[in-house]
Amino acid sequence: MWLIPAVDLKGGQAVRLSEGDPSRKTLYGDPLEAALRWQREGARLLHLVDLDRALGTGENREAIQRIAEALAIPFQLAGGLRTLEALREALALGARRAVVGTVAVKDPGLLERMLQEAGPERLAVALDARGLEVVVSGWQERASLSALDLLRTWADLGVRTVIYTDVRRDGTPGFGPGGGGPGAGSLAL
Numbered sequence: 001m002w003l004i005p006a007v008d009l010k011g012g013q014a015v016r017l018s019e020g021d022p023s024r025k026t027l028y029g030d031p032l033e034a035a036l037r038w039q040r041e042g043a044r045l046l047h048l049v050d051l052d053r054a055l056g057t058g059e060n061r062e063a064i065q066r067i068a069e070a071l072a073i074p075f076q077l078a079g080g081l082r083t084l085e086a087l088r089e090a091l092a093l094g095a096r097r098a099v100v101g102t103v104a105v106k107d108p109g110l111l112e113r114m115l116q117e118a119g120p121e122r123l124a125v126a127l128d129a130r131g132l133e134v135v136v137s138g139w140q141e142r143a144s145l146s147a148l149d150l151l152r153t154w155a156d157l158g159v160r161t162v163i164y165t166d167v168r169r170d171g172t173p174g175f176g177p178g179g180g181g182p183g184a185g186s187l188a189l
Contacts (some may be wrong), residue, residue, distance in 0.1 A: 105150060
């Protein structure tokens with residue numbers, strides 16, 4: 001298991017949503033500075049999340065491109081990657097891995113095509129949950145499938161990396177470096 005620091009982007013800024021609630025956000029400023037801070041502190045991999053894309057309110061491509069050009073460490077990109085084109089875009093930006101969540105829950109056929117295109121080493125699946133309840137679409141919708149059923153399905157399809165986030169803990173005080181600042185909330189399994 002790895003602990004992977006994260007930088008969440010919303011409106012071109014590094015942010016942290018308390019328990020995944022877009023109305024309860026803390027701003028941390030320039031996402032490039034946040035990313036470089038994690039690199040200086042010894043991170044081996046960085047997790048970038050485009051919250052605007054995940055929520056369907058825009059995108060942070062320019063900021064992600066600046067981060068990709070400045071980092072010396074690899075990064076993975078998550079947030080709203082719900083088409084093959086979006087997957088290709090993430091990898092073209094330089095992401096070592098693309099991370100999909102909603103697609104993996106709602107459309108296993110598309111997940112399978114994504115795995116075939118990117119390969120299991122370049123595609124990870126996000127399992128986001130409030131307790132035992134799986135959530136999708138920027139954590140705004142409940143899924144009807146159980147986490148265990150999803151894990152079995154994904155394993156059968158060839159998924160090798162699952163990133164688990166307990167949305168109830170994400171962005172809360174005392175969790176993660178800096179007491180819930182940029183980087184709190186997810187575990188890669």
